[in-house]
Amino acid sequence: MSERNLITLNGQDVEFTAGETVLEVAARHGLEIPTLCHDPRLDPAGACRTCLVEIEGWRRMPPSCATKAMPGMVVSTESERIARHRETLLSLYLTDHTQDRTEAESYGPDQLFEMADRYGAEQDWGAMETVRAARPGDRNPYVHFHPESCIVCARCVRYCEEVEGVSAITLAGRGSKTTIATVDELSLLDTTCEMCGGCIDVCPTGAMAEKMPITRTARPERELEKVRSTCNYCGVGCQVDLNVDTAANDGAGRVVKVTSPPAGTTTNDGNLCVKGRFAYDFVEHPERIQVPLVRGADGELRAASWDEALERAAAGLLGVKERHGADSLGFISSSRCTMEENYLMQKLSRGVFGTNNIHQCAAT
Amino acid sequence: MTNSIGEIRDADFLFVIGSNTSEAHPIIAMEMKRAVRRGATMVVADPRAIWMTTIAEKHLQLMPGTDVWLLNAMAHVIIEEGLTDDEFIAEQTENFEAVRAKVRGYTPEEAELVTGVPADDIRWTARRYAATPRAGIYYTLGITEHSHGTDNVYALANLVLMTGHLGKESAGMNPLRGQNNVQGANDAGATPVFFPGYQSWDDEEVVAKYEQSWGAPLSRRPGLNLNEMMKKAGSVVKGMYVMGEDILLSEPNVLALEERMNGVEFLVLQDAFINETARFADVVFPAAVFAEKEGTFTNSERRVQRVRKAVEPPAEARADWEIVCEMARRCGVDWQLNDPSQIYDEFVRDAPKFAGISYQRLETEIHDGKTGIQWPCPTPDHPGTKFLHQGGVLRGKGLFTAVDYRPSEETCDIHYGLLLSTGRTLYHYNAATQTRRESGLDVKQPEAFVEIHPRDARGRGIADGDRVVVTSRRGSVTVRAVRSRQVRPGCVWMPLHFAEARANVLTNDAGDAVTGTAEYKVCAVEITRAEEGSAVEGLFPGAYFGLDGPGPGAEVESEG
Known part of the structure; x- marks a missing residue:
């Protein structure tokens, strides 16, 4: 096609590449369209309807996450109609969501509350009776499901199928009873789950949450300091954010959670595995060697000062060199x-x- | 890796050999899954039915150690059917004729007899690999941990060269690095054959450069590699300084090594936890872990990335770099290096392939939407290298190397009727000094096990969950048996992580002639039942995978 790939986005002509969605074009040009069910790693679902936009000549407002940009499209991402729609929608979502913001945020960042704040959605429309089933007997050590926070965007289910490829969790039930379930309500331990924690990473409301920080009553994620580092397990080199409670351990700090940087910014594309995301307890393990040790006359290792240990080590190795040569x-x-x-x-x-x-x- | 991790999702054909990707490199496996979802074809060559085979078009379940036969037979098909990239061969390679002559005798039919892989599958794979433009090879320790590991790699390289799958996106030859910083440790010159940045140890110009740079006379004598050091421990090697490794868990044939260790006069160990090696240590330094220090790791795709300090180390523990600096000082040399960025600057000063990288660039730059810089990066304005050999093979001409099949050092006999391979699982890591201390991971996989095919188990009177003694010529360990169809009949598999049942008591320390890498993947064992046990559902890959669950074969088994 000789026609240039251009769309008009809020009055500005912008280029797109074939196959890009309106949401992707907007994001590339620094325009944020709110969405609860979309993730760049997943196929578009168009389910949450928060990303609706207006397109000239289209009677309905289409979801921008599932609408491919076409040459000549005239798109508005902000209008009175869109604003009215978003407010209503977010208020409705909040009726199917815990009202207790403090509790919700103790599980993880809650994008729904943040979005409601940003777009001025009413937060007092009452609450639906929560009938969504939890999985109380799940003895898996890492992933907690908090049904009161779930809005059934199904990001977790789709991630589990599309990215991790194990389909350990699924949507079950109908209507307001729809929940995130496993086969026969099995513990995740007994399913095909590989404990990658991707469901936690993609969850917009903290309904999929980490067990360990909850049981250790860690502070909400936004109060933690994120230190970008590289995972210390395999050779993929995933970038991780070590979430540090800086006040813990008398100011020495404690890693209370590991999260992945946003998708599309690092080699791991926002993904982590069971070890990278959850296996950080060893850092503070009581069996860590605390002080230098030297072998005493009794043949046992005993505590020593750095000075003594270094002197012993240097003298010992230099001694071997003197007796047997450097190549010994x-x-x-x-x-x-x-x-x-x-x-x-x-x-x-x-x-x-x-x-x-x-x-x-x-x-x- | 010649290519980058991010390119995998755009590959159209993936040949995965000797890599249990979803367990050893889960995030790379996600990229492969994405490629397959997009429509790419994957072929997995592995003696075990690993998870990746569930999404593969074909699984070539070869006998352990027969890789050269399989790969030479693929080369045979590609040449015989005229699927070679003749232009690439003529312009960018040398010595092709030797390979052509060599593989003539490696017919798929004979390969089937040796490898157990149907000749038609070999043909199909060879054709598809050669004919797909974006075709990549991905391999790990299943290729290298053999006494003929180097030959395996040559045989793979021959396939890449004859099809011209080199120097372009989503193709190439991609070893997936096992540890976080295998690449960086080699880049740094922690190997007897290279000074930092892959400069030969015996190149007089290089040695002279470092003598001047470090202000010290340097040895012109060849160094021992790890396998040789372990074999000569106590006899030639009388003193050791071990940083961050548990040699008495990780090295093959450890019982023999333990005996030799008694002859080591002095050993310094530097680690975060007391490990098996500590039993022989005269001094133990407490080391900081990654979250407690600054530095860089370099990943499989040559990407240099920062490690940053998040918390303070416990009590008196210090970063490894600080301890090594202090050791040098106690030996009379003050390097005056007080910061990892200074060390990095000193490293790149004499290593041309890395000369353009600095902490400042790592801090601020984003290339191709990602942080970190991929070497080679010779100048400060060089963006780094996404894939190697673009616009011409790096060494000038890609060198074909004709290799012959050599059997593994140890094969089955009447006393040892099973072939043991060892490897990693998803839930633990190497010597597991870290992961065995994770309550969660230990719930998922609390103890050592051996996977054995139901047919072999039945013949030995072994039920699922029984405790069994696995014996090789070098020693024996007791573990739980898991009846599993993941392994071939005649083959068994054990994870290497468990200190109370060290798989390396069994393994053979025969090393590859070039690299010294030991034959962790093949040794002969026999298994006998020790006591009745109870199967623990859901804890082991076999059961977890559902392969030994009730199925068409179940009734047949109960009859036996």
């Missing part, structure tokens, strides 16, 4: 440590002790 020493570095630490280890081996006997556990 072996330096075993680690692919679990940083590049900088590996660099220093080989510099120590080659530059200080004079041997090329330096290697680590890398085998691929």
Whole structure:
């Protein structure tokens, strides 16, 4: 097609690439359209209707997440009609959602409350009787389902099927009873679930939540400091946000949660696995070695000062070198440590002790 | 990896061999799942019916250690049917004739006899791989942890070169790195054969450069690799400095190693937890973990990414880099390095492939919508390299290497009738010093197990959940048996993570002649029933996977 791929977005001509949706074009141009059910990793569902826009010549307002941009489209993302629609819709969603904001936010960030604030939706239309079933007997250690916060956007279910590909959870029931279920109400442990926690990551309301921070009464996520780092498990190099309660441990800080950076910004595209998202307890484990140890005359390891331990270590290795030569020493570095630490280890081996006997556990 | 993780979703053909991707690299598996959902074709070659086979078009369930046969037979088909990329071969490679001559004898029919993979499946896979423009190969330790691991890699490289699937997007040859910083540790020169940045240890110019840079005379003697160090522990190697590794859990044939360790006069261990190796340590330094320090990890796709300090280390623990600096000082050398960014700057100063990367760039730059910079990155204005060999093979000409099949060092006999492979599971990690301390993960997978095919279990009177003794020529361990159709008849599989049932008591320390990488993937074992146990539902991959549940085969089994 020779025609340029242009649409008019709130009065401005903007380009799009074939296949892009109106929502994607808008996001690329810094225009935020609210949505509760969409995630860039998922196929568009068009279910929540918060992302409706007006298109010239279209009688109905289509969901921008599921509407492909076409040349010549004239799109408005803000209008009196859209605003009225959004307010009503968000107020209706709130009737199917816990009214207790403090409680809701103790499970995770709640985009519905935030959106209601932003778009001035009434928050006092009363509440539907909650009949959505929970899964109280689920003994899985990580994922908690809080039905009072669920608005059945099904992001979690779709993520489980489309991204993780295991379909461990499903929508069950009809109407206001629709809930997020497993087969036979099994614990997630006994399903195909691989505990990636993607359902928690995509949930807009905290209905899918992490068990550990809840049971440890961590502060709400917005009060935690996020430190961007790289996961320390496999070689994918997922970027993680370590959520730190900076006041804990007398100011030394405590990692209380690990979240993924937004989709589309890092190699892991917003995804994490069971280890990356949940396996951070080891950081504060009581069995961590607290002080240097040296082997005493009785053959047992005992606590020592850094000074003593370093002197012993240096003298010990230099002694072996003196007795048997530099190549009688072996330096075993680690692919679990940083590049900088590996660099220093080989510099120590080659530059200080004079041997090329330096290697680590890398085998691929 | 020649290519990037983000390119996988756009591949049209994925050949996954020796990689249990969904358990060992879950996030890369997600990219593969995305590709398959989009319509890509995936073929998995693995002795086990791993999860990835459930979405694969074909599963080539080869006998452990027969990879060269399979790959040479694929090359045979590609050449015989004229599916080679002759232009690429002529312009960008050398030594193709040697491979052509070599694989002539590797017919798919004979390959079927050796590998157990039907000849038609080999043909089909070879044709599809060669004929699909965006075809990538993805492999992990199932390829390298063999006494012929290097040959396996050459055989794969031959396929890539003869089809020209190199130097373009969503194709290439992609080893998925096992540890967070395998790439970075090698980049840093923590290997006997390279100075930092892959500069040869025996290149006199390089040695002289580092002598000047570090102000110290350097050894011209070759160094030992890890496998050699372990074999010579106590005899040649009398002193060790071990940072962040549990050699007595991770190294093969550990009982023999333990004996040799008695001859080591002095051992310094630096770790976050007391591990098996600590039994031999004279000094133990308490080390900080990743959340407690600054630095960089480099991932499988050569992407350098920051590690940032989030919390303080406990009590007197210190970052590894601080401890190593202090050790140098105690040995009379003050490096005057007080910050990881200074160390990084020193590293790139003498390593041309990395010269353009700095902490400041890592902090501020975004390339292709992602943070981090992929080396090679020779200059400060270079954006990094998404995939290698674009516009020409890096070494000038891609080198074909003809390889012959060599059997694994150890095969079955009347005493040891089963082939054992070891590997990782989703729920634990390596020596599991971290993951075994996670209450949640230990709920999901609390103890060691061996997967055994129902047919082999029946012959040995073993029921699901029984405690069994697994014995090799080197030692034995007691674990729980899981009857599973994930493994082939004649083959068994164990995870390597469990200190109380160390799989590496069993494994063979025969190493690859080039890399020294040990044969973790193939050794001969026998299994006997120790005591009756009860099956624990849902805890083990076999049961969890539903492969040994009630099915067409169930009745047949109960008769036996």
